[in-house]
Structures are given as structure tokens and as C-alpha cells.
Amino acid sequence: MKNTSVSTGEAHLKEMFRVSDNLRYQQCLNNKCQATFGIEQALFSCPACGDLLDARYNWDKLDVPDSLSWFEKRWATRNNPLDFSGVWRFRELLPFCDEQYCVTIGEGQTLLQQNDGVGNYVDIAAGKVYLQYEGMNPSGSFKDNGMTGAFSHAKMVGAKHAICASTGNTSASLALYAHSCGMKGSVFIGSGRIAYGKLSQALDYGARTIQVKGDFDDCMRQVKEVAAREKLYLVNSLNPFRLEGQKTIMFRVLEKLNWQVPDWIIVPGGNLGNSSAFGKAFMELKELGLIDKIPRLAIINATGANTLFDLYENIGVRFNGGDVDNETIDAYFAKLDAENYRPKTIATAIEISRPVNLKKCLRALEVCNGVVREVSDEDILHAKAIIGKHGLGCEPASAASVAGLKRLREQGIIDTNESAVCILTGHQLKDPSVTVNYHIEAETTFSNKPIEVENDIDAIIEKLRH
Secondary structure, eight states: OOOOOOOGGGHHHHHHTOOSOTTEEEEESOTTTOOEEETTSOOSSOTTTOOOEEEEEOGGGSOOOSSGGGGGGGGGGTTSHHHHSTTGGGGGGSOSSOGGGOOOSSTTOOEEEEOHHHHHHHTOOTTOEEEEEGGGSTTSBTHHHHHHHHHHHHHHHTOOEEEEEESSHHHHHHHHHHHHHTOEEEEEEETTOSOHHHHHHHHHTTOEEEEESSOHHHHHHHHHHHHHHHTOEEOSTTSHHHHHHHTHHHHHHHHHTTTOOOSEEEEEOSSOHHHHHHHHHHHHHHHTTSOSOOOEEEEEEETTBOHHHIIIIIIOOOOGGGOOOHHHHHHHHHHHHHTTOOOOOSOGGGOOSSOTTHHHHHHHHHHTTOEEEEEOHHHHHHHHHHHHHTTOOBOHHHHHHHHHHHHHHHTTSSOTTSOEEEEEOBBGGGSHHHHHHIIIIIOOTTOOOOOOOOSOHHHHHHHHHO
16 A cells, blocks of 8 residues: 555546545545545545545434434334345445445344353353354355445446455355346456355356466455456455445344443454454444444454464554554565465465455554454364354354454453454355364364264164263
């Protein structure tokens, strides 16, 4: 990202894309720019300085309920598809488009499970650990929360062709929503770096799949260039309207907790869209007076893809109210390039070394007084087995949240009596080979290896008795 003020020569860009509706608009995150643009424009970076864009609202002039419990009334009208949606049920809190443009296929019917089995594993008191299971979404991951927002905006601006780079879940979600909208969808995936469970969805839903010889970061660079050259609609989390949809994961968590704010939210960190969206959600809810406190946020990297951990905890990069040290970040990424660094983790959904939402995530960490931790693949697989044993299967990246909670408890960062919500981002069948290999080959304390037995009734019964 460029760290630059807007020069006189760039001023025409602001005029070209000026705001036409002061109720809702896009704004550059760069403190030295802060250019604003119309909500009706498909912009995936600031035209003036190249930085990230936010969806922003003039809340004083919008019709916003005075309490979160107001949204409960929509359960009585859930025959209306927008009220059934776990995203658009909260549409007053993401009012970037009119209802006529809202796209929904029933996303957001998710589960918040209080889980003492997992709580015991991480040494948290009974009744304090919750698992927010996003694997119940139509495509099997949290991405549908954001994709319904992105495609609603795409419909509003008249887009015909949507495109993304993906480690798997984004491609599955794009393919499903593009099909439902009658739009063309194309996905870029890295060579050999996608779980077959996810790839099968993109293929099955009819997306054009481009397999790039490289990793996710290579795909991300290419897809941004292609989108710009061909004027295609980009649905990666650079898209501010995708993150608007992902805010609603937190609204549903609060809803299931009777609108009480937990002490901690624990989330895996890959491209950092979820953590960015969660921070924005709580920032806005506090601004609106709909909550009286903000939870703390913990973002968990895999050790094999630990950019955020390194920058935040080791180097000390902070949001600083928007005055981000981009020179340090740029130097860090230049070093990765010089070393030809490639991330490597069994949690492929977070196997990303150049997260596009880094700056928004830094804001979320500031808003939520957050921390960042890294956990090993072994930690992730053990946590995944515990989650599965106690009632919810999830993809490997999801389990990073529970592994991270265990690490934070061991370090004394989280108290045993504090409440914690771990975000489980995707369904276990997204990457079944990892699960099967762990239980058959790992032979750890938590593995559940099949027992071979002769084709004999007495031998079978003998095994069952033991």
C-alpha cells in the first residue's frame, strides 16, 4: 500500500469519483488522504492513493433501531427471505444498498454452541467457552456472510462477471452466489494449494477455475490486475462490501448471547477479512450506543503463515489512529520477496503471507485492545480433534481459534473465568483428507484410529467390548 498524501495532480480523481449520497459512501482508510467516493461505484482501492476503502455511513440521518433486541422481531417474519437471512436480518446496520438489490440464498443460519468439553481442554471454566460454527452456511463456510454483501453491491452497480483469488472457501462461495445471480464467475487458485472438498464446490457450481502456478499471494496479485484491466467485479475481501456482510457474524453471536458482549472473540487470521469486519462491527455498535463495552480480540496465525504475528507482536506495527508505519510494512514484504518466502501450513485457508486487509485488521486490534498469537500445525490438529470429539467438525483453519485460546490461557492472557467465543470458519468436509490422515497416521493422544478386525462375529464383538 502507498503511504502518500493526495497531490494537487490527483485531486481530479476525487472529483471524478465524488460522493453523490452523503448518507452512505466509501472512504479511504489512509489518514493523509481520506478521500470519499460514491457507494454506487465499484472501487477496490482508493483511486487517489491506492489504499483500502471503507463503507461508511452518516448514522445520524439513517433509521437505526435504538436497541439490538429490536432485530428479534424479524424472527416472526422469517418467511420474508431478507428476514430469514442471518445477514440481511440486520440490514439497518449495513445500509449500503436498497432492499431491491439484496441477494440471499439463506446464509447466516449458524450455531453458537456453549461447549464445556472444549472449555476443559483449554482450561476455561464451565459455561464460558462458545463455538460460533459458520460451517452451516450454504457453501459451508463464513464466506457466504460476505459474499451476499459483495454480490448485492455487484447487482446494484450492474456487474456481469465476478472474480476472486482463493485458497478454497472464497471460490466455493463465489461460484454459488454467481450461479444464484445469473452472473459469470471466475476463480484463481494456486497450483496444488487447495483442498479438494473446496475445489469440488467451485467446479460443481460452474465457476471458471483458473489454476495459477503459484500460491495464494501470487493469485491475489494476478486477480487484482485482471479485475482492473478487464473491469471485472472483485469479491475478495479488498471489497469493502464483503466485509460489511461479515460484520453480521458478530451480530449473531451477540443475539445468541442475549445481546451480552463476551470478554473475548478468538478468530483465525489469514487474509484478515473477518478480524477487520469484527473490529468495524464493534466500533460502529459502540458509536451507535447499542453496546456498552467492546470485547477483546485475539487473532491466531499458523506458525507457517505468521505475517501478522511477526509484524504486530515482534516488530510492533500498530494502527496508531490511522497513522500506520507503511515503510516498515513495505520493507517487511520486500524482505519476503527477496527471500522468495512462501507460507506453509496444513491450515490452507489461512496459508497467506501478504494479507490484503492488514491495515483494517490493525484498526480492529486497536478498537478491541487485541492480541495476536501463532500456533503450530500440531496445535491446530490437536484442537481440531477435540472440537470434533465434542460435537462440531471443522476445517483445520477453524481449529486455530481453539488452539489459540489454549495458548492464551497458558500464557495467562485470558483468565479462566472470562468468556470466550471461538470462530469456527468452515465445515469439516472442506478438507477431509487432513482429518483422516490425522486419525490414521498421527497416533497421538487425540487420534481415533480405525480398528482392523477379522471378518468374524466373535472377533468383532470382542473388539466392541473393549
